[in-house]
Amino acid sequence: MLKQEGLYLPMFLLFFLGILSIIFSSYGIENMRENQPLKANLEQKRVIIVHGWKATPKMHWFPWLKSELEKRRFAAAVPQMPEPENPLLKDWVNKLSNIVGIPDQNTYLVGHSLGVITILKYLEALPGKQTIGGAVLIAGFSTPIPDMPRELNNFFTGKIDYKKISSSAKNFMVINSDNDPVVPLYFGELLSDKLDAAFIIMPGAGHIRQDEGFIQFPEALRSVVEISIK
Template identity: 40%
Template sequence: MSYVNNIIIVHGFLSTPRHHWFQWLRQQCEDADIRVLIPQMPKPRAPRPEKWLAKLRNTIDMPNEKTWFIGHSLGCITVLRYLSSLHERLKVGGVILVSGFAEQIETHPELSDFTATPIDFDLLRKAIKHRITILSSNDTIVAPRYTVKLREQLDAELYSFNGCGHFLDCDGFHQFPALRNILRDHLK
């Protein structure tokens, strides 16, 4: 997996870099000589989009074609909004969006500020070489239809899994070998 210089993993609502499969994936990538950054997003229990965007702007060097982003849940819309803010300078190797959405979800109306402003999907389709979405058929937090719509908006590949919930540690996701394999296959 050594063609990539950097992978940035952005966690979601109520989460931290220590949750779920994030540290496991970091170790898998670092073992392949890929630098991984997992920023601690501000106030994950009461997130504000402007604070999350500021965190990424202040933490990440200008991404390039050797940079990949992996977002989980609320981290997906945050990644897309951050990348959209870079405008014409934007060229990114890829994004992998796990349980992603780009519109208000009924399970968490308190997150509606994250989806209030439209995203420039035309820009993202042109600027991001590899666009990948991942969903679980029984995700009760981000219903699969939201990730399917996001896939359509981005013209992304879709990987669908059965019975994986929201890909949380409480769903058994302390590791995520399928995600590692998807990433590895796209980095060849």
């Protein structure tokens, strides 16, 4: 037993409190790390991959693309976006902004599905003449899609400024499937037209998820490499 201000505390209670302190401290440090900008050396280009609704960094082709980019000496990250089941645009844009840090011509973004509008809104909000090297927009949409879940309405308030977005990135690539059950091909066509972007149509690829067999996605890798050398 330990006497403290007239009260006896069992040793195990002090030990338990110490463990809790370590856990909460570690949690705080991990949270800080998850919100820090993606680092790269002077020779590296950075790629940040933004997942979609109800997704995680470990799903679909995201881990594969990150690994393949790192093999090619890119610095790459797939951040966990906040509350993917009930996302808020402002939180997602803030998260992306934190991971990007200072945008520059060696920064590239890859978005899938809801990650695409997140990237567009991030670029739209960039101050002044800040620009990035480019973006690859996959199975994305910039206006509400048919039967869109109510949880996503907050991503589509107000008019989108395509001119500002276009001026905030050097290159764009748009990739959509011709049989996407979630995002009809028209939305990819619209996006590529508004951004004057190269448009790649994937035949029979669905929503380009692991459910459709996409645990690897070479077309995304080729697109990132291509815009990074333009």
